[in-house]
Amino acid sequence: MKHFTIKDxxxxxxxxxxTVSRAFNDKYDIKKETKELVLKTAKDMGYHPNPMAxxxxxxxSSNIGVVVPEFINEYYSEIVIALQNFLISKGYQILVMQSDEDEDQELMNVQTLINNMVDGLIIAPTRGSKNMTYYQSKVKEGYPMVFLNRIETSIPVSKVVFNNLKWSFFATEHLIRQGYKKIYHLSGYKDLSVSYERIQGFKKAMKKHHILEDNYKIIETGLLAKEGMEVIEDLIFHHDIPDAFFCxxxxxxxxxxKKLKDNGYRVPEDVAFVGFTETRIAELVTPQLSSVKQPTYEMAKKAGELLLKQIENKNTPIETIVLNGEFTIRKSSVKGSTTDLL
Amino acid sequence: MKHFTIKDxxxxxxxxxxTVSRAFNDKYDIKKETKELVLKTAKDMGYHPNPMAxxxxxxxSSNIGVVVPEFINEYYSEIVIALQNFLISKGYQILVMQSDEDEDQELMNVQTLINNMVDGLIIAPTRGSKNMTYYQSKVKEGYPMVFLNRIETSIPVSKVVFNNLKWSFFATEHLIRQGYKKIYHLSGYKDLSVSYERIQGFKKAMKKHHILEDNYKIIETGLLAKEGMEVIEDLIFHHDIPDAFFCxxxxxxxxxxKKLKDNGYRVPEDVAFVGFTETRIAELVTPQLSSVKQPTYEMAKKAGELLLKQIENKNTPIETIVLNGEFTIRKSSVKGSTTDLL
DNA sequence: AAAATTACCGAAAACGCTTCCGAAAAATTC
DNA sequence: GAATTTTTCGGAAGCGTTTTCGGTAATTTT
Incomplete structure (x- = not known):
């Protein structure tokens, strides 16, 4: 089964x-019948054009580079899948690289992809801002690039982000409305834009409902379960457990x-919880976890569209797209919910 | 910032x-000094070879195609990451496609990748065997291809698989040794090789310990949480809840x-559980879930190595690599474990 | 019916690299 | 020091496409 070429x-x-080439790229200067003939015999022969040539x-290259901080969690997996579906339907291939939440790795990934001549890049940055000046210079050069998530809206590049502030505000307000008086926010890294924005949303809700500073706290954690556990250990040690956590x-x-349960606390009777960036297990754990869902497919599609626009027409202006999600309330944050037999 | 070429x-x-080309491909017929000179000035100019040319x-193409059934679950995510790390270190790029657990999609993916002239393919098949004859013909043609997981060891292709039978046997035997008398196996799809093998392991343990057919059951489910829930609903309806489940x-x-807890059962006091293909949340849920861990990184690396061997030297013989894992026992399957306050 | 357009197609250059072939220069042998 | 071998390099073809240019044949215009 050899590969046929255009010459065959x-x-x-x-x-x-x-003429054969013209048939494939439907140019105007070819007779309709010859074009059809070429296309048909090509198909019969099982011809496929050589993408490298x-x-x-x-x-x-018709390749697009995608750089994400990780894809162990469902969030970026879904984004990658959605990007792939969209871009393949438009005749592109994608090269996915993950940065392992490491800035240096991220820069290497981007450079590898650029050296591999991708036509454009979609980057979901990890935290840290060391690379931003480099990226911005690339953007200025006209390199098609779209940023996804985790990037300040103020930076002058095209981007698609989630309205973290708004939905963080909603989630927090829900806890307040449920009657929880003392609410702590486990906030991720403060230098991560999404965390920062969620902190702002949290604070905004506190302000709106006139909750004073001694009745809430913002505790910087990481993004891993382990780090949530560590914080709780610390709080238990200091006898400082609030009514509710927004994570x-x-x-x-x-x-x-987990850590609270291990220490005899009941959720949500003693302590309520709201998560963020909903995962599938949110509804499988006991109690089911309230969480904010982000529109991964839409975010990816928008990012893809923005990028293709840039590729097809350089100097399209910079654009920022801010998307909204959904907040699903489950047992973990509902006061007086009978948790039955746990 | 233009791209320099070899000619520049x-x-x-x-x-x-x-001469320049010779310098980059370290050929023998070039003087050492000129080679170094070329390499140095190339570096100074910021030259990178054009991969398409x-x-x-x-x-x-120096591209390798990777086809997985999904990468929402951690398992295949880890495999893809490991594959990527390994293959990039060897000078290859990977093109990842996911089949969404659909045979037809899988075939399309493979063909897309072949048309894109990947130098070889690593395929983790979805269930169903429709495509196997096609794949085998490709293998016969000499197309470098390695299969990962979910494939019968009897099929004549190179492959890397997990020793499902053995570890399923261990997991089951653990339940038996804990004293559980009536054990049901929620088995995934029977036409999926990994499920089939795990069933065999389960049966083997039953046989070894002389447990009769009316004290165990093999119930075909899918691979999703939802399907686990459905089975339980059904069993509850028929008042047919065993001592333990191996999933x-x-x-x-x-x-x-989840479904059992919702219906008032306690885990593990009333019903014990063992899972498989350990996920990170196994130790975050209450009770912590016993599970068998598969060596994802090693499997990926082996698969990569097998493939590169084939690419570099056609007609290397077919090889099968069977790997082992670890079984971590946690509270969900330990009799008399005080589950504290749950 | 001659002139002007238009429709269609082939030849050839180009994309940036690798590699084969042959030749000049250097090193070795006698 | 001539002959031979080895080292080092340049020229050119080739990989499979796209695209420009020019030309013939067909069609339309006058």
Whole structure:
């Protein structure tokens, strides 16, 4: 099963290779019948164009680089899948690289992809801002690039972000409305834009409902369950357990819940919980975890569209897209919910 | 910031492009000093070879296709990450596609990748065997291909698989030794090789310990939490709840546990559980879930190595690698474990 | 019916690299 | 010091496409 080339088809039909090429790229200067003939015999022969030759001559690889901080959690997995579906449907391939939540790795990934001549990049940055000046210079050069998530809206690049502030506010307000008086926020890293924004939302809700500073706390944790557990250990040690926790993500919430349960606390009777960036297990754990769901598919699609626009037409203006999600209330944050037999 | 070519370097140094090329591919017929000079100026200029041109002339893309059934669950995510790390270190890029647990999608993915001229393929098949004859014909043609997981060891292709039978046997035997008398196996799909093998392991343990057929059951479920829940609903309806469950994976176990708890059962006091293909949340849920851990990184690396061997030397013989894992016993399957305050 | 357009197609260059072939220069042998 | 071998390099073809340019044949215009 050898690979046929454009020349094989040309020879078979006694036409020139230009004609065959014209048939595939539906150019105007080819007769309709010959075009159809070429296409048909090509199909019969099982011909597929050689993408490398095409790339070389078109000076475009039809590859798009995607860099994410990780894809162990469902969130970025879904984003990658959605990006792939969308971009393949538009005739592109994607090269996915993950940075392992490491800035240096991220820079290496981006450079590897650029050296591999991707036509554009979609980057979900990890935390830290060391690379931003480099990225911005690339953007200025006209390199098609879209940022996804975890990036300050103020930075002058095209981006798609979630409205963290708003939904953090909603989630917090829900806890307040349920009657919880003392609410702590486990906040992720403060230098991570999404965490920062969620902190702002949290504070906004506190302010709106006139809750004073001694009745709430913002505790910086990481993004892992382990880190949620550590914080709880510390709080238990200091006898400083609030009525409710609003957590930067579900994993931190699950870690914290685990540690509290291990120490005899009941959730939500003693302590209530709200997570963020909903995962599938939110409804499998006991109690089911309230969480904010982000529109991964939509975010990915928007990012893809923004990028393709840039690729097809350089100097399209910078754009920022801010998306909204849903907040699902489950037992973990409902006061007086009978948790039956746990 | 334009891209330099080999010609730019050649012109600058007053040498021919062949010489420059020789320097990069460390050929024997080039003087050491000129080679170093070329390499140095290339580096200074910020030159990077054009991968498309290279591919075209070498007739190899240095891309490797990876097809997995999904990567929402950690398992395949880890495999993909490990594959990527390994293959990039060897100078390859990977193109990852996921089949969404669908045979037709899988075939499309494989064909897309082949048309994109990947140098080889690593496939973790979804269930169903429709595509196997096609794959086997490709293998016969000499197309470098390695299968990962979910494939019968009897099929004549190179593959890396987990020793499901053995570890399923261990897990089951553990339940028996804990004193559980009536054990049900929630088995995934019977036409999925991994499920089939785990069933065999389960049966083997039953046989060894002389447990009769009316004291165990094998119930076919899917791979999702939802399906674990459905089975439990059914069993509750028929008042047919055993002492313990051995589940095809953690998600099914978690679904089943959830449903049992909702109906007033205590885990593990009333019903014990063992999962499979350990996930991170196994130790975050209450009770912590016993599970068998698969060596994802090692499996991926082995698969990568097998594939590169095939790429570098066609007609290397077919090879099968069977790997082992670890079984971690946690509270969900320990009799008389004080579950404290739950 | 001659002139002007238009439709269609082939030849050839180009994309940036690898590699084969042959030749000049250097080193070795006699 | 001539002959031979080895080292080092340049020229050129080739990888499979796209695209420009020019030309013939067909069609339309006058």
């Amino acid at each position: 088809i040309a020879d078979k039909l006694n036409v020139s290779i230009s 095409k790339s070389l001559s078109k000076k475009r 930067v993500n579900d994993m931190v919430a699950l870690g914290a819940i | 370097i050649a012109d600058k140094l007053n040498v021919s492009i062949s 290279k591919s075209l002339s070498k007739k190899r 095809v994976n953690d998600m099914v176990a978690l679904g089943a546990i």
